[in-house]
Amino acid sequence: MKKHNFNAGPSILPRVAIENAAKAILDFEGIGLSLLEISHRTKDYEAVNDEAESLFRELLNIPDNYKVLFLGGGASTQFFHVPYNLLEKKAGYVNTGVWAKKAIKEAKNFGEVEVLASSEDKNFTYIPKGYKIPADLDYLHITTNNTIYGTELHEDIDSPVTVVADMSSDILSRPVDVTKYGLIYGGAQKNMGPAGVTFVIVREDILGKVSRPLPSMVDYRNHIANDSMFNTPPVFAIYVVKETLKWLKSIGGVPEIQRRNRAKADLLYGEIDRNPLFVGTAAKEDRSLMNICFVMAPGYEELAPEFLEFAKGRGMVGIKGHRLVGGFRASCYNALPVESVQALVDCMREFEKMHVK
Template sequence: MKKHNFNAGPSILPDEVIRKAAEAIVDFNGSGLSLLSISHRTKDFDEVMAEADALFRELLRIPDNYKIFYVGGGASTMFYEVAANFLGKKAGYVNTGVWSKKAIKEAKRYGEVEIVASSDDRDFTYIPKGFAIPEDLDYLHITTNNTIYGTEYHEDIASPVPLIADMSSDILSRPVDVTKYAMIYGGAQKNLAPAGAVFAIIREDMLDKIVRDLPTMVSFRTHVENNSMFNTPPVFPIYVLKETLKWLKSIGGVEEIYRRNVEKAQLLYDEIDRNPLFRGTVAKEDRSLMNICFVMADGYEELAPEFMEFAKARGMVGIKGHRLVGGFRASCYNALPRESVEALVACMQEFAKSHVK
């Protein structure tokens, strides 16, 4: 039976990328050595890093005055590193869910944090809009896609202060105006690579805004000045990231994947809205393209365990909602094929035929 991978992360990757990674594990680039045991100081891996950088720049149209670097860890590591580097007196945060709250908690270790907007009042079911941004902030931090609650920014906001964004779960899923941001970062394990690597895109002038003397590995300047090679970088995830970027370019780039993502999401949201057994959980205008959350409709709540087993039996993997929200979550990252969404929709329709009152 074909499996349909809706896991929220580590997430689905393109089949051809997985095949190339498997081949490289056995023999990297004809070297007779495994990718898992090559030196990161070799010419072959220098070329991997250079190609990843070039592809990232091309696909996101990253200007020359921005630097890209990769480090080990996850976005949760960056929560404190962003504040350690840039929070001198006061930073602003938009609170849109669990990951925003975790970033806020870490930032408070370094200075004052002002919550400039929050969707906590409605259980994080929408994205705040039209809020004022104080001009005395060191920076403003947002989380562009909220994997647990299923909300997403669909436009790049304008900010009078440096804008820093955690784009872990929607990087390269839609067009982004990089020039609106002072820094973009994220864990690679959603749309780019296996877990273990963080990507960061940082405007060069931000390196002059580092506010304190930091441990060497915490300073962003270290990684920019050493081209991500101050210590051993996460070689395997970076290689896979490079192959994922090649795949994305080969299918038509960000514009094409955005078209596909909109199409996939619309297909599933239409079924959620049409099917009497299910209902969506967030404001329609803020629905995520990446993490589609839904629950059983009123009066059908007791069917949730049965539907879960029904879906599993038909090859659906990873659709259980986060424990904080419950219900179901279909993560439709870039590499998820349309046929998997069609299979889930068919599953929902089949279940409804025998259970609608």
């Protein structure tokens, strides 16, 4: 049976990236050694790191005055790296869910944090809008896509202060004007590669402004000076990032993947809105293209376990909703083909015929 991978992360990767990584594990570039055992100080690996950065820059049009880092520790480590490096007096945060709340909690260890807006009043089912951004902030922190609740910020915002964005789950899914941000970070395990590597895009002039001493491993400047090799980088994960970025470039880059992502989302949201058994959970104008969340419609709630088993029996993987929301979540990241979304839609229609008379 064909499997359709809707996992929220780690998630689906392009097949070609997986196949090339598998070959490199056995013999990297014909050198007689596995990718898993080569030194990160060799020219062979440095070429991998350089190509991954070059592709990333090209696909996102990252300007030269921004540095690209590939680090360990996951996006959650960046929750404290960011304020450690940037928060001198006060930062503003927008609370749009679990990961934003975790970032807020960490930042409070380093200075004053003002929560400028929150969607917690409606269980994070919308993106706050129209909030005031004070000009005296060291930076504004936003989470552009909220995997648990299925909401997404679809456009870059204008801000009088430096914007820091957690783009873990929608990086490379749409064009981004990098110049509107001071720092962008995220875990790679949604759209860029496997778990184990974290990307950071940072405008160099915002660094070195805080008065506190910085531990060596936390100071972005040390990683910049050493081309992401201040300590041993996650070699395998960066190799898969490189292969994933090569695939993305080969299909037409970010504009093409945005078109595909919209088509997938339109297909699934269209079925959710049409099918009397299901209802979406996020405000329509803020619906995520990456994480599509839905529940059983009123009157059909008791069918949720049955539908989950029904869908699993037809090859759907990872569609159970997060425990904080319940229901279902179909994560439609870049590498997910539209055929998988169509298979889920067909499954929903078949289930409808069984239960709606």
